[in-house]
Amino acid sequence: MSVTKAATLADDLVRLFEAQIEAGILTPGDRYPTERQITEEFLVSRTVVREAFARLAARGLLESRRGAGAFVGNAAHYRAFQVTPEEVEAIEDVLKLLEMRMGFESEMAELAAERRSEAHLAEMRDALAAMDRSEDANGSVLADAAFHAAIARATGNDYFERFTTFLGVRLIPSWKLYLQADDPETHRGYARTINRDHEAIYSAIEDGDGSRARRAAREHMERSLERYRGLSKRS
Structure with a gap:
């Protein structure tokens, strides 16, 4: 050897x-x-x-x-350190996770816009396409996680990648908390809503516009927070 x-x-x-x-x-x-x-x-x-x-x-x-x-x-x-499934079953815990992601995702998107390669962009497009095809929560969560993981790799900073990979799908809020119905059309509609945010982030990263990527990522997090805060008020 x-x-x-x-x-x-x-x-x-x-x-x-x-x-x-x-x-x-x-x-x-x-x-x-x-x-x-x-x-x-x-x-x-x-x-x-x-x-x-x-x-x-x-x-x-x-x-x-x-x-x-x-x-x-x-x-x-x-x-x-880990975030277990049991720790993100309550809306209050999802809100904490989203607050933590706000700065992390914004910085990551800006760096990705400045450093991304064509291979990184192809990974992001694949994740967007998978989200478009998704008809159930599990498929959507995996596509969601894959999109953010591709952004992490595009930063060229392995700490972003390692942290994102470490948290994995725990980085994604529980769709089951937000979606009460199990029918495919409901999931497709919600996936399209999420993907519109993703497409805005992708567009900025593709254009190499770091400031726009940062804003798009932050707006994505803010909209997610608003959705889950609305759930919290109704519960």
């Missing part, structure tokens, strides 16, 4: 365990799988496993205990 190949495989393992920590699958104090378990499951050498463990340890995500094995380090606490 070449050094380059081993390093790449170690990178893959590090990303895997980081993702499990971020998702809360592995929490501080949990034991990592043994070297043998990892080599058998992922068909890699012990050298690769040890390299991955060394990198995790350097990031404070792994602590070795003599005779006991490798454990998730206490420094991983900050990685374990």
Whole structure:
């Protein structure tokens, strides 16, 4: 096995365990799988496993205990933040999430307009098309998340991408709170409403107009807040 190949495989393992920590699958104090378990499951050498463990340890995500094995380090606490489905079932919680997104989405859209590539624009168009085709809440949420993830990638700042990917569909307010009916036409109508905002953001990003992209993203968030505040007043 070449050094380059081993390093790449170690990178893959590090990303895997980081993702499990971020998702809360592995929490501080949990034991990592043994070297043998990892080599058998992922068909890699012990050298690769040890390299991955060394990198995790350097990031404070792994602590070795003599005779006991490798454990998730206490420094991983900050990685374990998450927004669970249960935390966004109430309208008040959705409003908090939208308020948090206001500045984040505005800044992200402006940077995307300044840095986007044709490949990024193609990703956004695909997400817009998926939203247009959507006839149910789950499909619309996935398309919605894909659109914002494409904007995050277009910033060229991997922290935006990582944070957006980390929150995933939790970044999108619960459509089920807003939509009481389950019929496809109702979902299509709501999806078109959301997509009009998305198209305004996309147009500004495509034109490379950062200021307009920022305004469009903020207006999108403000309209979402208005819709959910209206629900809150009726409940």
